[in-house]
Every structure is written in C-alpha cells, then in structure tokens.
Amino acid sequence: MEGYPPNLHHHAASGTAAARLLADFPFGLATLCAKWFTSTATDFTMSSPTTTQNSDSPANYTCDNVNALSHPFLYLQCTYDALPTLSTADWCMIVLPIAVYWIYSTFLFVLSYMKITTIELHKIPTDQKMRPKNKITVSHVLKQVAVQHALQALVAYVLAILTTEDGEGGARKMESVPVVVMKLVAAALMLDSYQYWMHRWMHTNRWLYRTFHSVHHELTVLYAYGALYNHPVEGFLMDSIGSGVPALILDMHPWTATIFFCLATLKTVDDHCGYALPWDPFQRFFRNNAVYHDIHHWGKGRLYNFSQPFFTFWDVWMGTDYEMAMQKKALAKAQQSSPSSSPELGPITDIVDLIEPESISSTVQTSSHSLKTTAVRRRARSGTVTLVNTPPGGTTTLKRAESTEWHSDSALGSSCGDSNDEEEE
Template sequence: MESIIFDRRMTNSSSNLTPTVMPFPVSDELLGTFVPIAVYWIYSGIYVMLGDLNQYRLHTKAEEDKKNVVSKRTVVKGVLIQQAFQIAVSLLLFTFMSGDSGVVLLQPSLPVIVLQFMVAMVVMDTWQYFMHRFMHINKFLYKHIHSKHHTLVVPYAFGALYNHPLEGLILDTIGGALSFLISGMTPRTAIFFFSFATIKTVDDHCGLWLPGNLLHVFFNNNSAYHDIHHQLYGTKYNFSQPFFITWDKILGTHMPFSLEKRKEGGFEARPIKKIN
C-alpha cells in the first residue's frame, strides 16, 4: 500500500506541489494470516460459481440436503467465527514473538524452499493425523468438539473449515505453527505454504471428482479419500489430512476405495475392504 503526500517547495515566482510516495508496507506475518483466509473464500467461491456439476458429484444433491443437519448459512457463520478466532490467536502470537530489529529475512534458494515445503507438509500431516484420530477415539472430544465437523456427512467446499473453534486451534493453528517453526521457513514462504494447504483442504471437502484435477494426480489424499471418512461407516478410517495417506497405511486405518459411476449421474466412492 502506498500513500501520496505533497511537499511544498517555494520558488521565486510560485509554489509547487511535488508528489512524494510514502510506502506503508504490510508485514509478511500479517499477509500469512489474512491471505490464506482470502484464498479459502475465493477458491471455495469458484466451486460455488461452477454450480452443482451433478455429473461429477460424489453424492447427489438430495443426499446433501437429507444427510447434512446444518444449514449452509450456519456453516458460513461457523467458518467466519473460527477464522476470526484464528486471526486473534495469530495476532497475539505475533505481538509476543515479533522483534524490534525490523530485519527482513532473506529468502533461501529454491531447493531449500522446496525442502522446507516438504518438511512442513510432513509435520502438518503427522500432527493432524494423531490429533484428528484422538478426537475420534476420545468420546468426550468427539461429542463436544469434533462432531461439529461431521454434521456435514456430505461435505462441500466452503464447509472445509466448519469446525469447533477449539478444534481449529488444535489442528490448524498449532499444527501450522509447528510446521512453520520446524521447517524453518521464512514468513514469506509461509504465505505460499498456508495458502496451498488451504487450497488442498478446500479441495478435499469439495464433494466433487473433477477431471484433470492436478491435486488428484499428485495426492492420493483427495476428495474421494476424505469422503470415505465423512460417511457414517468411515469414521474409523482415513484420518490422514491434508496431504499424504502415509500414517493411515502405517497404522492400519487406511480404507482403499473404488470410484464407481452412479446411475443418477456422478460418482460414488465405495470401500473395498470389510468395514469393522
């Protein structure tokens, strides 16, 4: 952002107004807080503008209306509340952690940034797998916290972050902080990492199997994989999020599926192992 002020310079004949540009930079920390939120609504908004896309849906519109027990208005309100809570926590952390030196960290080389991305992805996946699974195992936590997210049996894009604020703090805010600190990335790199993580999370909850989706090409943890977890029979499986399926495979909670075409149009993700 820039502000223009004018210096008055006197000459023998007249006075001139000369524009001087005064920069008001926005810190990378603030951008890392607000850009992913903007990305969330822009990316999920694209899915809304695309319409129902019945030929690519993992559930029919009738199933969405019947199985989900909260209105979309309530979901939007819930996501905004969580994001406001997330902003408050982030700003509080920045207040205590920011130094007075004003030194801007230099960006490392591209190979180092790629390595930091990979480390951050592994850290986030590990944290979210075990916290997510624990919220299912612990009956109190599931009933009073995590069940809110599972009121969307048929997930859709802008419901990706429809969680209890405490769940958002534990899974997303703390998980993100650990990813940032352990990977050693700069705040500028973090803007891109958290924006990418946001896109991935929205895509995993979009309820669609779109052709040519590059996230489905590069990640086995995708909308169909996570849809299995959201079904009433699937809450013991596919806890991994948002990137890889490694921990599910290592710890025996992986539920493979087949993607079948429905007669009514669209697709259905069907488990190919016996449900316990």
C-alpha cells in the same frame, strides 16, 4: 480539542479530512483507524504530555503511567505502538490464507450451484440409501467459518510478531528456492503427522468427538465452504496450531510461511468440494483427495481415512486406509470360507477376476481418474459368500447366498453406511 494528547492535534492538522474527522472522536481506537487509513508518518507516541488544569485528562498520561482500567482505549493505543512493525510479508501471511479460502470455496460453490453438465458428471455420489442429508444451513456454516478465521488471524498475528527480528519487519532475506521446497515438504509431513493423530484421537475419544469433532461431521454431504466448519476449539488445535508450529520449528520466512498456509488452505477446501475433478492437480497428484475424504464423512468410513490434508502414509501404516482395509477383510472372509481342497487365492484382484459379471447387482459410477472397483462384499449379516468346488479342470467361482444384498466397494465408499458392518467392528 483541549484535553487530547498532543499527537492528536498534530494528526488532525496534518492529516486528511477523514483523519481530522476521526480525531474529533474520543481518543483510542479512532486514532488507530485514522493512522491506518491515512498512512501518515506522524510520530504516534505520547512521550511528551501536556499539563492541563484537569489532572484526569488523558494528556497528563504517558504510555509509562497510563492505567488500563481508567483509560482502556489509551492503554490499547500504547500497546499497539509498542508492537513491532510488520512487513508486507507478515501481513500477507495473516491475510492471504483467509482470502484464498473464501475465493476458492466461493468459486467451487458457484460451480456446484450452476449445475454445469461437464462438472456435474464428476460429482461424488451422495444419494446412498444409508447416507443422511445435511441438517445445517449454509449460512450457519459461513458464520462458524468466520469465527475460526478470526481466531486464525489472531494466531497468525502472534506468529508474525514472534518471527520478526529486532522489531524490524522484513529484515530477513528470503530463502533460496531449494530451501523453500525442503521446508514446505518437511512442514507438510509434520502437519500430516500432527493432524492424523489429533484427528484419530478426536474419533476414538468419545468425549472429544461429541464435544468438538462432531460439529465438523454434521456435514455428511460435503461442499467447499464446509472445509473449516469446526468447533472453535478444534479449529485452534487442529488447524491453527497444526500449521503454526511447523512454521516456527522450521524458522520459515514469512513469505515461505504464506505459501505453506495457502497451499494447506487450498488443499483442505479442495478435499471438501464434493467433486472428483480429473483436471484438478490436487486430486490428480494426491491420493488423499475429495473422494478419499468423502468416505470419511459418513457411515463406516468415519472409522477410516484420518489422514489430512496432503498424504495417506499414516493411514496405510496404521491400517486405517478404508480401501486397503476392505480388501483385507474381503480376502480374509473368502479364505475362511474356502475348503482346504480349493486352490490358494492370490491378491484381491484375483478374487475380482473370479467373480462372474452377472453376480454383481449394482456398481458405482465413478469418473475416469477414480480408483477402479476392487472388491465385492456382502451387505447383509444373514448373507454368506462361499467358494464352489468344480471338477478338475473346471473354474472356481464365488457364489452368493440368495439373501445377500450385493454392492460394490469403490473409492467412493458406497458401503460406508452399513450399520451391520459397524457392529462387526
């Protein structure tokens, strides 16, 4: 084994059979693999070069004078040795969010594949007439997600190095429970704020949408694997940066950052699962859930519900909450068509109470925890909705024109695909 760095001789002599086998290969990455799998405590530096007759031998180089062009593998080895040692928490911060994504999405995907009746009863309807089908395969989605995870792991590794103190991984003490909770809440608010405006910008800027964000919207019928089906640039800007920056700003301990990244990952996967599961805590306690995000993925709903992954306060404040926007439009249209002699209408629920049951031609079946149907509006531009005056003491009802096609606006967004409504925006 002449011509190899001295540490390789020592590694091959004291390591396992696998280490000796790897040491027989050219120096560089094989040596790193041997070190990783054998977990030896060998000093892996090259500070004591040996002299040989061949001046170009790697043994004549140290990490101080190695040339990256002439000996790229040796240069990578020296670079790796110069990096800080990462703790278990650091490695968990890098690996666990990715593992959680694949485990949870696979679990939900298998449930959908098994077609269990008690599960299928809570499947979000995707058979609307105006809703297009997915044109991409599951295998294509998996490849794209794998690319994003590779980029995510690299960003997390850099984050781990930046947060390691004095080159000693795990030197920090774990934060107390109240501090962890406060940091998680603050990070969730920061992530939601960043992603709302970035997400909205991706929709309002035509170039950004066509170049990057349209990739994610190739999925109109959602399933769990597609949660991180993005263009790599969008994945880096929206997810990696969106989660990493709050962790840096809040100076999170690696374990705290691991919890935050895993929660954000679980929530994102859950929002794309395609099921409104009443026992799911993410859907039970968060209004921004699978039903809410499903509206955003097709038809007119693409102009609403930009908030992700936890809360909806930005949509509420900025008027992009789909359900609230439809309620306001229905109320405004009813008030505009109402004669001056008609009584003033109250909240949108009053309008619903005034509608005769037989005037509704179709409804959307939702699970027990889903938001109830809140308004009825027209789908055809030629149709009108008018208030009919009755003699004193009578009731005021909503009357539909004969040419109007009626549908129910619910939390499932059954009218998102109305092309006429999109033109009216």
